[in-house]
Amino acid sequence: DLALISLTTPSVFIGDERVSTALANRINDDFAEAEKHYPGRIRWFTALPWQYPEAAIKELRRTRDRGAVGVATTTNISGKALTDPLFRPVWQAIQDMGVPVFIHPTTPYIDVSAMGMGEHGMANTVGFTADTSLCFMRMILDGFLDAFPRLDLIACHGGGTLPYLAGRMDQMWMKGSSTRKITNRPSSYLKKLWFDSIVYDQRTLNYLVDTVGADRVLYGSDYPFLIGDMVGVLDRVDHLPTAQAEAVRGGNAKRLFKF
Numbered sequence: 001d002l003a004l005i006s007l008t009t010p011s012v013f014i015g016d017e018r019v020s021t022a023l024a025n026r027i028n029d030d031f032a033e034a035e036k037h038y039p040g041r042i043r044w045f046t047a048l049p050w051q052y053p054e055a056a057i058k059e060l061r062r063t064r065d066r067g068a069v070g071v072a073t074t075t076n077i078s079g080k081a082l083t084d085p086l087f088r089p090v091w092q093a094i095q096d097m098g099v100p101v102f103i104h105p106t107t108p109y110i111d112v113s114a115m116g117m118g119e120h121g122m123a124n125t126v127g128f129t130a131d132t133s134l135c136f137m138r139m140i141l142d143g144f145l146d147a148f149p150r151l152d153l154i155a156c157h158g159g160g161t162l163p164y165l166a167g168r169m170d171q172m173w174m175k176g177s178s179t180r181k182i183t184n185r186p187s188s189y190l191k192k193l194w195f196d197s198i199v200y201d202q203r204t205l206n207y208l209v210d211t212v213g214a215d216r217v218l219y220g221s222d223y224p225f226l227i228g229d230m231v232g233v234l235d236r237v238d239h240l241p242t243a244q245a246e247a248v249r250g251g252n253a254k255r256l257f258k259f
């Protein structure tokens with residue numbers, strides 16, 4: 001079948017502009033060669049040196065021409081929120097180009113050890129899902145999604161805790177009117193986002209589908225991470241009603257990526 005591959009944390013956010021850009025070039029060229037070597041089996045997301053917007057936009061255009069079907073990035077860029085004004089030109093270029101963006105968590109830019117997440121893998125189980133939730137809540141509540149209404153954003157790991165906290169987010173938005181930057185309920189934006197199916201029990205997957213809609217959930221593997229459960233993910237997707245399972249397994253991706 002067809003796999004969409006991407007670079008995960010820490011992406012290419014290493015070193016100065018020369019190093020970060022050269023690393024992005026090398027990774028993306030390797031992905032392009034993989035697609036060429038396995039035609040019809042591999043497509044890929046481009047990695048960008050976001051810290052350097054001009055270089056990032058140049059690499060976006062270069063790799064789109066080489067076959068990239070989307071962009072992959074992390075929930076923060078070396079401690080900067082994705083809504084930071086520094087990245088606005090990159091987001092504008094992505095929106096203009098009409099390519100989806102897959103957002104994978106990275107370690108929160110707070111000190112995970114100071115928060116007691118340094119043991120038992122909690123930087124992953126709590127830290128990663130918290131950073132995903134913060135990333136997308138910020139995009140919703142800051143009006144970022146209103147500023148970029150044509151972006152297709154994919155929230156990894158079922159959106160972290162975002163679907164589960166939707167009601168609480170709405171309640172806080174209604175009560176805290178002094179900081180309100182959007183006119184619609186925050187939860188209404190969930191159906192504008194995309195979510196992957198990387199959750200670890202059937203009830204959670206069912207809740208995700210019920211909350212955001214089967215038409216907004218994409219198949220995910222989390223390969224090759226230790227915590228990944230490719231067999232379990234597939235089994236849980238296949239236990240959805242047939243039409244929903246077919247949409248999550250590939251139908252939604254075909255529609256999103258125009259395959």
